[in-house]
Amino acid sequence: MEIEKGIERLNDQQVEEFVQKNIILTSLDAVFNWARGRSLWPLSSGLACCAIEMMATGASRFDMARFGYEVFRPSPRQADVVIVAGTLTWKMAPAMKRVYEQMAEPKWVIAMGACACTGGPFNESYAVVPGVDKILPVDVYIPGCPPRPEALLDGMLKLKEKIQDPSKARVKHG
Amino acid sequence: MVKFLLDEFEPAQLSNLLGQEVAIAGEGVSRALIVTPEQLIATMEALVTKLGFDYLGDLTSVDRGAEGLEVVYHLYSLTNQREIRVKAKVDAETATVPTVTTIWPGADWFEREVYDLMGISFAGHPNMTRLLLPEDFEGHPLRKSYKLQKRV
Ligand code: SF4
Numbered sequence: 001m002e003i004e005k006g007i008e009r010l011n012d013q014q015v016e017e018f019v020q021k022n023i024i025l026t027s028l029d030a031v032f033n034w035a036r037g038r039s040l041w042p043l044s045s046g047l048a049c050c051a052i053e054m055m056a057t058g059a060s061r062f063d064m065a066r067f068g069y070e071v072f073r074p075s076p077r078q079a080d081v082v083i084v085a086g087t088l089t090w091k092m093a094p095a096m097k098r099v100y101e102q103m104a105e106p107k108w109v110i111a112m113g114a115c116a117c118t119g120g121p122f123n124e125s126y127a128v129v130p131g132v133d134k135i136l137p138v139d140v141y142i143p144g145c146p147p148r149p150e151a152l153l154d155g156m157l158k159l160k161e162k163i164q165d166p167s168k169a170r171v172k173h174g
Numbered sequence: 175m176v177k178f179l180l181d182e183f184e185p186a187q188l189s190n191l192l193g194q195e196v197a198i199a200g201e202g203v204s205r206a207l208i209v210t211p212e213q214l215i216a217t218m219e220a221l222v223t224k225l226g227f228d229y230l231g232d233l234t235s236v237d238r239g240a241e242g243l244e245v246v247y248h249l250y251s252l253t254n255q256r257e258i259r260v261k262a263k264v265d266a267e268t269a270t271v272p273t274v275t276t277i278w279p280g281a282d283w284f285e286r287e288v289y290d291l292m293g294i295s296f297a298g299h300p301n302m303t304r305l306l307l308p309e310d311f312e313g314h315p316l317r318k319s320y321k322l323q324k325r326v
């Protein structure tokens with residue numbers, strides 16, 4: 001009853017202010033994306049040396065948990081983002097693709113390191129996929145051999161931006 | 175310090191012991207017993223039974239270009255603590271040697287790897303399929319004649 005009385009005493013302008021301070025109008029998508037971008041669960045998918053940097057990023061010194069990204073999942077069913085950390089060989093490619101397909105939507109892919117971006121030092125090899133974008137739709141590319149943990153964190157934050165505002169990064173998936 | 179059996183025997187002495195006309199070639203660590211694919215199994219069996227080479231350390235291969243292919247066996251005797259290297263020479267067209275999985279079962283994956291990358295078949299092998307490369311891969315990439323090509 002107290003509150004009702006209070007509202008009765010507000011004039012129009014005060015009511016507007018009151019509403020603006022206490023009610024947020026948004027689309028459901030925007031809320032979900034806001035949450036998704038802040039709590040990405042990566043799949044633990046280390047393929048080569050880059051995986052060591054990925055582990056370092058998760059450990060205490062660089063502390064991925066600051067951003068809400070520390071929950072590395074061993075199962076694709078529980079993961080939002082796959083960080084392809086390392087060299088993808090043609091032998092491994094069907095397994096990687098399958099794991100990606102097992103992830104629930106929405107899902108994202110980060111290509112970590114020169115190998116995942118382009119094949120890196122093994123670009124011309126008979127055994128190595130020259131860039132994971134040949135088999136998966138990549139959202140963020142992180143160059144380096146290997147990229148430092150800061151670079152991976154930066155990549156994850158770029159992905160966060162992209163998730164929250166998809167218009168920010170319009171890339172053609174191929 | 176590893177001791178090499180070939181440093182301790184004369185070629186004639188060894189041929190006598192193995193009951194095979196074998197040659198020895200190379201210097202230092204690449205000194206090896208040279209055999210033909212036909213002699214291989216008998217030589218290996220003699221090495222196991224007469225000289226105690228009970229352990230196959232490695233099995234690999236070399237493409238010598240015009241001189242053909244070589245399958246290289248690194249043997250070790252756990253009882254006598256001696257090492258020996260055996261090379262079977264085979265030409266690139268036939269590219270077939272008998273399997274040694276009958277003597278050392280551990281040769282299984284070594285031989286599959288050699289088959290996969292060098293294209294040498296091992297007659298009598300229980301499962302002569304690719305080991306490292308995808309099943310639909312064409313060619314044998316460690317051959318000197320292999321041309322690198324784009325897959326995508
Ligand atoms: S980019 Fe460099 S560090 Fe990363 S997996 Fe490839 S070779 Fe290893």
